Amino acid sequence: MIRPISSLIKRLLKKTPAEEETATRETETTAGKTDNRETLEPSPPIGPDQTLSPEKKSPPEPSKTSRPAKTTHPEPSEKPVAEKPAPPKKKRWSLDQFQVPEEEGKTRFHDFGLPLNLMHALADLEFQYAMPVQAEVIPCTLQGQDATARAQTGTGKSAAFLITIITRLVRNPIKGKRAKAMPRALILAPTRELVLQIEKDAKALAKYSNLHIVSIFGGMGYQKQQDLLDKRPVDIIAATPGRLIDFTQQKIVKPGKVEVLVIDEADRMLDMGFIPDIRRIIYSTPHKETRQTLFFSATLSPEILRIASQWTKDPAQIEIDPDTKAAENINQKVYIVTEEEKFVLLYNLVSTKNLERVILFVNRRDTTQRIAGKLDQYGIKSSILSGAVSQSQRIRTLDNFKKGKSRILVATDVAARGLHIEGVSHVVNYDLPQDPEHYIHRIGRTGRAGAEGISVSFADENSSFYIPEIEKVLENTLECEYPDEEMLKPLPKPVKKRQKPQKKYPPKSGKKGKPRPRGGEKNTRKQNHSPKQPKSRPAAPEKNQT
Numbered sequence: 001m002i003r004p005i006s007s008l009i010k011r012l013l014k015k016t017p018a019e020e021e022t023a024t025r026e027t028e029t030t031a032g033k034t035d036n037r038e039t040l041e042p043s044p045p046i047g048p049d050q051t052l053s054p055e056k057k058s059p060p061e062p063s064k065t066s067r068p069a070k071t072t073h074p075e076p077s078e079k080p081v082a083e084k085p086a087p088p089k090k091k092r093w094s095l096d097q098f099q100v101p102e103e104e105g106k107t108r109f110h111d112f113g114l115p116l117n118l119m120h121a122l123a124d125l126e127f128q129y130a131m132p133v134q135a136e137v138i139p140c141t142l143q144g145q146d147a148t149a150r151a152q153t154g155t156g157k158s159a160a161f162l163i164t165i166i167t168r169l170v171r172n173p174i175k176g177k178r179a180k181a182m183p184r185a186l187i188l189a190p191t192r193e194l195v196l197q198i199e200k201d202a203k204a205l206a207k208y209s210n211l212h213i214v215s216i217f218g219g220m221g222y223q224k225q226q227d228l229l230d231k232r233p234v235d236i237i238a239a240t241p242g243r244l245i246d247f248t249q250q251k252i253v254k255p256g257k258v259e260v261l262v263i264d265e266a267d268r269m270l271d272m273g274f275i276p277d278i279r280r281i282i283y284s285t286p287h288k289e290t291r292q293t294l295f296f297s298a299t300l301s302p303e304i305l306r307i308a309s310q311w312t313k314d315p316a317q318i319e320i321d322p323d324t325k326a327a328e329n330i331n332q333k334v335y336i337v338t339e340e341e342k343f344v345l346l347y348n349l350v351s352t353k354n355l356e357r358v359i360l361f362v363n364r365r366d367t368t369q370r371i372a373g374k375l376d377q378y379g380i381k382s383s384i385l386s387g388a389v390s391q392s393q394r395i396r397t398l399d400n401f402k403k404g405k406s407r408i409l410v411a412t413d414v415a416a417r418g419l420h421i422e423g424v425s426h427v428v429n430y431d432l433p434q435d436p437e438h439y440i441h442r443i444g445r446t447g448r449a450g451a452e453g454i455s456v457s458f459a460d461e462n463s464s465f466y467i468p469e470i471e472k473v474l475e476n477t478l479e480c481e482y483p484d485e486e487m488l489k490p491l492p493k494p495v496k497k498r499q500k501p502q503k504k505y506p507p508k509s510g511k512k513g514k515p516r517p518r519g520g521e522k523n524t525r526k527q528n529h530s531p532k533q534p535k536s537r538p539a540a541p542e543k544n545q546t
Helices: 005-013 017-032 116-124 132-141 157-171 192-205 222-231 241-249 266-271 275-283 302-309 342-352 365-377 391-402 436-443 464-474
Strands: 147-150 185-188 213-216 236-239 260-264 292-297 316-319 330-336 358-361 382-385 408-411 426-429 453-459
Touching: 116 157, 116 192, 132 147, 132 157, 132 316, 157 185, 157 192, 157 260, 157 292, 185 275, 192 213, 192 236, 192 391, 213 222, 213 241, 222 241, 236 241, 241 275, 260 266, 266 292, 266 302, 342 365, 342 426, 342 453, 365 382, 365 408, 382 391, 426 436, 436 453, 436 464
Parallel strands: 147 292, 147 316, 185 236, 185 260, 213 236, 260 292, 330 453, 358 408, 358 426, 382 408, 426 453
Antiparallel strands: none
């Protein structure tokens, strides 16, 4: 019997149970190799007669290589973080924040038309009205005119020429690259202390002007000063003549482009034998026709003015109160005492009036050590400033005195000029100066910037004959008086014992009576105690005498 063709085809296509099981396993393996899909790919189409048994309808078991589906958990609700408010922007400084009322007979710094950055620094320093020397000098020098100014010490001469320099440099900046060793302004001063003070004042006034200011002086910091000059182009240099000449010879400093030259304390600079050094420095700067030259000092003799006129061009000569050499706000006293009574008077003056900041001047270095040692015995803290003190120690001494760590600064004339220490109530001349000009500079350490000050001088049998010469310079008489009994009462017992200086003994030479062994010889001893026999000196060979 012939079967129909359709039944034969169905029979051929129908799979055996073993074949169906193998196909199912292959399908499961293929589904497990898929890259973490949750749904399987559809299986190939099934023939019309092919049916799945109920057991085969269940989903296949996942393979060991397949990864479980990730379950997502709802994230906990986060509290909103409050954003920090941005810091308020600083308002640009303006003159509205520095209001100074006009007063009759006074000149405000507003009246000079200074740059805004300089006015900002003056506001920080609380400089409202110009002092007399500043009111006379600044209008002339701002126009580029040379000047020679004479005024009492402590009346603001340094600020006068610094304001002129900063204004000129700020208003006339140099565009492009500049050589590092060529300053635009050069300030000469006689002492290291004065140079440091000028540098401090200049940095305070140029706080917002972006000017590079360097001090050059001998005694310390040679490499450090050279590094500061190499750091960036320098604008202002304050220097002593010796170190500046040294740097100029080595071409560390090239003053060939100086625009403003200032000689501070000109009388002392030219009167102390610095004329050759000053002339050498001035000739290394541009010609006086192309530079501005300023001379400032407390005293200017006709001879000094004649020399200064050679280096200036039509200078404006300014004199503030020339008839009164010493400031009127300084009360001057002179006590007539003996040499033995001077320390007693000093102790009673300091202790009874409870003085906290005093500068004591003497004439000799050894006197500074002796007086400071006595003050320390009686519990009065003091410090020494003299030429024998190193420069680094001088700076520490001045800082301690300014901070109130010592009550009395015992100094020689090194400290007579250039020091501006606020709050110095008394200046004591333990020894009257041999040079009458030094008296003016000494007492000028008190009564600074218009404040009240007191000067006390001790005139003993060795220095009282200096008084007439001092009065000639002051063009005034000094009132001399004897101290009362309260000021000469006996000293109390010392708080500390005086430390005696250790004696320097010569090195020991062994046993008594025996000389030290000569170099290269060994000091050997024999075991026996028999006396050592002197060696006989060999006879010299005979020579033919001709």
